[in-house]
Amino acid sequence: MKIAFCLFKYSPYSGLSLDFLRILEECQKRGHDTHVFVSEWQGERPEGVPFTVLEPLKFSLKFSNHAQNEQFHNKLEVELKKQTFDVVVGFNKMPGLDLYYGADSCYVGDKSTLYPPIYKLSARYKGRYAFEEAVFGLKSQTLILSLSERQKSEYQENYFTPNERFHLLPPTLDKSFSPITDRVHQREKLRVELDLPINDLLLMFIGSGFRTKGLVRAINALASLPIDLQEHTSLIVVGDDDDEKQYRKQADRLSVSKQVLFLGGRSREDIPKLLAAGDLMVHPAHNENTGTVLLEAIAAGLPVLATDVCGYADHIKAAEAGTVLDSPFDQEALNSQLASMLTSPYQKQWSANGQRYGKNPTLYKMPAKAVDAIETYERRKTSPINSISDSQDIRNVYLREDLGQLNFDELLDIGKNAIGGPHNVVEARNKLGEEGRRTVSFSHNGERYYLKIHDGVGWKEIGKNLTSLRLPVFGAENEWKGVHHLRRLTLLQNLGLNTLNIAGYGTRERRFGKILNNPAKRQSLIVTDEIPKAISLEDLFKDTNFWGRSANKLPDKICFKRWLIEQLAQTARVLHKSGANHRDFYLSHFLLQRTKESHERTPENSNLFLIDLHRMKIHKPTITAWFKAICIGMLKLQRPQPPQSVTPSRWKMRDVSGLHYSSMDLGLTKRDLIRFIATYENISNRQVLETLQNNDRFWRNVQSRAHNLYRSEERRKRKTGNVANAPLTPASTQH
Secondary structure, three states: OEEEEEEEEEOOOOHHHHHHHHHHHHHHHOOOEEEEEEEEEOOOOOOOOOEEEOOOOOOOOOOOHHHHHHHHHHHHHHHHHHOOOOEEEEOOOOOOOOEEEEOOOOHHHHHHOOOOHHHHHOHHHHHHHHHHHHHHOOOOOOEEEEOOHHHHHHHHHHHOOOHHHEEEOOOOOOOOOOOOOOHHHHHHHHHHHOOOOOOOEEEEEEOOOOOOOOHHHHHHHHHHOOHHHHOOEEEEEEOOOOOHHHHHHHHHHOOOOOOEEEEEOOOHHHHHHHHHHOOEEEEOOOOEOOOHHHHHHHHOOOOEEEEOOEOOHHHHHHHOOEEEEOOOOOHHHHHHHHHHHHOOOOHHHHHHHHHHHOOOHHHHOHHHHHHHHHHHHHHOOOOOOOOOOOOOOEEEEEEOHHHOOOOHHHHHHHHHOOOEOOOOEEEEEEEOOOOOEEEEEEEEOOEEEEEEEEEOOHHHHHHHHHHOOOOOOOOOHHHHHHHHHHHOOHHHHHOOEEOOOEEEEEEEOOEEOOOEEOHHHOEEEEEEEOOOOEEEHHHHHHOOOOOOOOHHHOHHHHHHHHHHHHHHHHHHHHHHHOOEEOOOOOHHHEEEEEOOOOOOOOHHHEEEEEOOOOOOEEOOOOHHHHHHHHHHHHHOOOOOOOOOOOOOHHHHHHHHHHHHHHOOOOOOOHHHHHHHHHHHHOOOHHHHHHHHHOOOHHHHHHHHHHHHHHHHHHHHHHHHOOOOOOOOOOHHHOO
């Protein structure tokens, strides 16, 4: 085969470049004809490989990275037309690739949650978005060599890329860089080289791109250590970064400049020695698609402290070779874990576990598997993956393999069908006349699903929401994004909280004429798996056998109630800390699933699901927060740090008051309310009492709004004789 390899820049310090080199060498071993196209190459070139260096123009006003990447791609297109290649493999996102080695995280997913909407008008965003969409968009046929399931989820959330276009590769450990066996000697040698006491503890931070990999967080954690421990601990920073000065200034401000040592970029041959000499790898990354250095540290016997956003963080857990911090990130949690791990008696055990895990042969097969995929792609190139044609007006669509026989229109018809029929439709909720929504349960190939369609909300519904100072919901997009957001919050997963499994999603735009979108007539749908053996918490507590006047006084029921209170409070705390709020945070939107045959509901045989996310709101940093970050950056003469997303207090209050309102008939005691507040605020019961005695404004507003909702509901009951217009959604809808 004749293969073209395309890479923007090669650097011997880049993990992506090293993966590229290993795949290139594997292709050569198999006798393939390879040709490399780059814009810049640093270091030695492999022998026997033809190179074409497409340098950017020397005299050009386009000096930004994205503009230079566009120049490289324009030149690359010309070069590819001069020769005939069987396969074009890219290691950066760009149009025209047959295969893409997915080492980078989702640009749109990362930036759209950080930057204000005006950022999308910038040339940088437009350029990088166009290149990313050319690889992952629905109209593309590029096969993605994916390195982690997390990466796949992020791209599908933003581009709806079909599952069949992802090919998951194994981890990327390199056999040629075996761990150093004599760790004691290397430990002493590095300390002598750095003029440090032999018994000092060394934290290793390895990798270029200090901002993305969380060096600010690591320095803050070092500065937070107890003084006696901090004085004998140093942070070794290895990597090449243009912004090194700002991190030196940060260390100066925190009075730890003597403990933070910058070694610059080191050759690959030096990395095993550095890993052998360290006591703990610190990698609190903001975003890391894989994190090969984490695997290398584990195999070298170096315990690891990392964030769960790293694609290879699961290997730390599997190896039991360190600690993974759950999302959303908490600096205090990092500080606490760092101090704990440095003084932990389990250090030797973590080291031994990692070395044992590193001997697994499957960790070293990435180059071979990648080349297998390249060869397989050539053989199936005549039958491209189906994609959406230009003539369709469906903007976004995602269908899991088990729904692959259906399409958007067929699913829309199922959502409007009468009860029964070939898909055994069961109507769960019909609000097409009021809000343009209908939810049905249906069967397909022996499996049951829930389908929610949004058939155009209409201008009347939009006006009603706006006049009530509420944000209108135009379709299923909030639910699609909300499910992905919840699934990335591992703290919720650790609590045992789950959410919907999405099997299908789609949106169809309607237009005024042929130019402007008409949001009032936008059609969308979302399909989720049925949650079997589940009942909403609202319906559960209506069951007098489970929660009657005498039943709720039994010890097992009281324990179960307390468990639920803590689960709900922690769910609200984590959700709000992540920069999101539910907007329909009622007991009816929590499903309790029985996982065992036992009829008694206990924490051990119960799973909790948060559902009905169609109004969920995910907040971005405000303009004020960005202005403050920019001012701080200017004062410190450094690049501004993007502010974190924060859920405004009024939205937190609305969620918590909704939960309080929906539980007001359950006979909760004052101790129950104190338990909820203590868990939500993460404070002690004594502090809760002090807060309430001081007439805290937040909790005063929570109580006031909950009572107003309750009185309003009572008035509706007396007026209508039923609860048809109650804000609580029947649990049978599942979402």
